[in-house]
Amino acid sequence: MAINEMTQKECRELLARSRIARLGCALDNQPYVVPVYFAYDADYIYVFATLGQKVEWMRLNPRVCMQVDETNAAGWASVIANGRYQELAEPGFVEERARAQKLLETYHGWWLNALAERHMKSPDDLAIAPVFFRIHLDSITGLSATKIDAPLEPV
Amino acid sequence: MAINEMTQKECRELLARSRIARLGCALDNQPYVVPVYFAYDADYIYVFATLGQKVEWMRLNPRVCMQVDETNAAGWASVIANGRYQELAEPGFVEERARAQKLLETYHGWWLNALAERHMKSPDDLAIAPVFFRIHLDSITGLSATKIDAPLEPV
Numbered sequence: 001m002a003i004n005e006m007t008q009k010e011c012r013e014l015l016a017r018s019r020i021a022r023l024g025c026a027l028d029n030q031p032y033v034v035p036v037y038f039a040y041d042a043d044y045i046y047v048f049a050t051l052g053q054k055v056e057w058m059r060l061n062p063r064v065c066m067q068v069d070e071t072n073a074a075g076w077a078s079v080i081a082n083g084r085y086q087e088l089a090e091p092g093f094v095e096e097r098a099r100a101q102k103l104l105e106t107y108h109g110w111w112l113n114a115l116a117e118r119h120m121k122s123p124d125d126l127a128i129a130p131v132f133f134r135i136h137l138d139s140i141t142g143l144s145a146t147k148i149d150a151p152l153e154p155v
Numbered sequence: 156m157a158i159n160e161m162t163q164k165e166c167r168e169l170l171a172r173s174r175i176a177r178l179g180c181a182l183d184n185q186p187y188v189v190p191v192y193f194a195y196d197a198d199y200i201y202v203f204a205t206l207g208q209k210v211e212w213m214r215l216n217p218r219v220c221m222q223v224d225e226t227n228a229a230g231w232a233s234v235i236a237n238g239r240y241q242e243l244a245e246p247g248f249v250e251e252r253a254r255a256q257k258l259l260e261t262y263h264g265w266w267l268n269a270l271a272e273r274h275m276k277s278p279d280d281l282a283i284a285p286v287f288f289r290i291h292l293d294s295i296t297g298l299s300a301t302k303i304d305a306p307l308e309p310v
Contacts (some may be wrong), residue, residue: 022222024175024186031179031186033222035233066186078190153251 005149008144011120013140015068017134019107023135024065025085027057039093039103045083046100048108058085064135067125077144083135100132109148161297168232169297170223174262178202178290179220180240182212193221194258198288200238201255203263210286213240219290232298232308236288255287 006014018040024033034054038045047065049055058064062085069078088097161169173195179188189209192202200221204210213219217240223231243252 010270022179022188024177024181024188024220025182026179026184026186029181029184029216030218030237031178031181031188031220032184032235033179033188033220035222035224061184063185065186065188067190069190081189082185095294109273 003011003143003145004042006077006079006144008140009103010144011081011140012040014070014079015045015075015081015140017071018105021045021047021066021068023054024067025054025057025061027061030058034108037104037108039100039104039107040069041099045137046103046132046134048100048104048132049114051131055087055133058089058133059090061131062086066135075144075146077142079140081135081137081140081143083139086136088132088134096134097099100134158298161234161299163295165232165299166295166297167195168234168261169225169232170200170236170295172257173223173225175258176200176221176223178209180209180212180216181218182216186293187212192259192263194252194255194262195229196258198292201258201287202288203255203259203285203287203291206286210242213288214242215251217241217242221290221292230299231303232297232299236290236292236295238292241289241291242277243287251289252284252287255289259287 019037021036021038022033023036024031026032029145032053036047036049036054038047040046064083064085066081067078068081069076088100090097174192176191176193177188178191181187187208191202191204193202196199203211219238219240221236221238222233223236224231243255245252256299
């Protein structure tokens with residue numbers, strides 16, 4: 001394996017073409033990791049989720065770490081970013097929420113629709129109301145690995 | 156989407172057939188998430204890694220969270236486990252390290268070989284010496300989602 005540090009451009013390209021991240025948060029030094037659907041745009045990733053432990057924890061401690069990777073025949077690439085949680089809560093953040101919704105609908109419309117449908121069926125269940133948030137990316141690093149004898153394909 | 160809690164048996168079956176986990180650790184309430192190769196056995200997952208931030212952090216705070224998932228045409232399943240870091244450091248842990256090495260070689264031999272090869276080429280570089288550790292799994296939970304109109308396949 002040849003392991004190399006990725007450039008900032010390569011890291012951001014991977015974020016731009018990825019759809020699922022693993023998001024880590026922490027409370028009282030207990031880490032918690034969950035998969036999330038996201039959309040990357042400039043210095044942010046936009047995420048929607050249902051209310052639950054991760055949102056509750058990030059409200060109390062906004063420091064998060066996200067990890068995104070991909071594999072192919074030639075090897076793998078993994079990007080890790082540290083950032084800060086910002087909830088796009090009503091009534092503020094009108095523009096930001098619209099931006100998040102537009103970006104996320106492009107890739108994850110089926111999931112938003114499924115949530116909306118469930119919410120319509122049981123409107124009293126706050127737990128399935130979607131929460132929009134974004135993570136401001138403070139630092140981004142990445143490693144890519146290529147098998148020495150692998151065909152020369154971009155990772 | 157029909158979302159269901161997985162049984163303990165289902166969670167452990169997913170761990171048993173998975174090879175990559177996302178491992179979260181935390182220091183001073185800053186989370187850190189990395190992908191790791193692992194092998195599951197009873198109440199432990201066994202992992203090897205090179206020395207670096209995650210090992211340094213887990214030595215200082217052994218509380219970790221691991222997340223494993225899989226997707227197929229019918230939906231997805233995700234398991235989250237909280238546990239505690241235990242380094243299988245020499246000269247102790249002779250049996251445990253042998254057990255870890257045997258389990259990991261079964262699935263990840265190519266990676267162990269690649270590490271050994273790099274280590275032989277630059278034996279002074281401690282950073283690429285493999286570190287074996289295990290995580291004692293204290294609690295395991297999982298969710299599986301099946302698309303309503305998906306073919307009836309096991310997730």
